[in-house]
Amino acid sequence: MRPRRLAVLSGLAGLLGAQPAMSQPAASARASASTAASTAAFDSIVRAEVAQRQFSGVVLVAEQGKTVFQAAVGLAGANAPMTEDARFRLASITKAFAAVLVMQLVEAQRLRESSTIAEVLPDLKIPRAEQITVHVLLLHRAGSPEEPDALYATQRSARAMVLETAKLPYRPYGEFAYANLDYLVLQLMIEKITGKPFAAVLQERILTPLGMTHTGMASRAGTGIVQGYLADSTGRLTPEPSDYVENAGAAGAMYGAVADLLRFDQALYGERLLKKASIAEMYTSHPELGYVAYGSWVYDYYFLPSSPRVVERRGRSFGFNHTFIRLPGINKTLIILSNTDRFDPDTFGKLDSFKDRLIKALVERP
Secondary structure, three states: OOOEEEEEOOOHHHHHOOOOOOOOOOOOOOOOHHHHHHOHHHHHHHHHHHHHHOOOEEEEEEEOOEEEEEEEEOEEEOOEEOOOOOEEEOHHHHHHHHHHHHHHHHHOOOOOOOOEHHHHOOOOOOOOOOOOEHHHHHOOOOOOOOOOHHHHOOOOOHHHHHHHHOOOOOOOOOOOOOOHHHHHHHHHHHHHHHOOOHHHHHHHHHHHHHOOOOOEEOOOOOOOEOOOEEEOOOOOEEEOOOOOHHHHHHHOOEEEOHHHHHHHHHHOOOOOOOOHHHHHHHOOOEHHHOOEOOOOEEEEOOOOOOOOEEEEEEEEEOOEEEEEEEEOOOOEEEEEEEOEOOOOOOOOOOOOOHHHHHHHHHHHOO
16 A cells, blocks of 8 residues: 655744745645545644644654655745655654663673673762662663753763763652663663764664664754754744754764654564564563653553553654654554654643544554
8 A cells, every 4th residue: 555645834934934924734645545545534633733733743654664644744944844754853762772772782691681880880980880770771760860951052972971960969769760861871881882882883783784874863063954943932933952962872862764763663573673582671561660661661552442552752852852653563653753842742641632643543544
């Protein structure tokens, strides 16, 4: 079945104040009657979100690894319409890739889930180094502090980010406490064990083998990534503040496109990246910690009669807001990458939200 594709320009242009008014959304390509009928729900949901909340970004829906619907909506930047292969700052979706790299080292017996920071990085003098394990870091149970935004004002290495953040008060150990510091420490472990920069390990072990040519590590000086926008109190969109995104490292510095994320998604069904036992371990859900797993959240979507199992990784960073949803029991995929803060990826069971309406349409699609 050929995918239904929708490429539209929204009213974002007027809100940005840099473009003339544009027409209402319109499909850019025709599809067969059967394809159009079977994907009409996705088309309708996206159009409604554009009309009501000026959604800007790319939406991809896939079944069995095949794209059945894709929409490129809004503006990638001044005078630049959004395209299906647009590259976005992925924010914390990066953590899903970091978790795979950690599990690859565990498989190779070069690292243990029980290894502590002190064992792997004996020269990294931070609180609880002899107590915090790889397992604890992957699940955000270390009680690590959150880094202040000011640390992104100047370029810093992962080690510098860790040392500066570790000076702040720690939270209770063992409870869920989301912190980028946890994955920056995991980055240092990966680099120590492999003897290579995180970007090189990511390229060699995931991006190149999977042919992910539109994905990599972002930097402030980099080009080719769509502009992120923030809405002010009047609804006007302005470019997000410039920062050193590379400082986020394994916690949130990747960029990528929807087609590449689908390649990553499909590789996790076989053993191209990890053995099945390792994937099962990585996606073991911890309800007592809010259903967190290694690098993702895993839960049953009980808002629908079939209660499908969901593996979800969200990403938020100023003007970039995303969700990457896998339904491994039925091999269906939903990816929403947005370059404004109008899209809220953190809805859960809010059945009238953009994300949840798309989940329902995907699960119930014949």
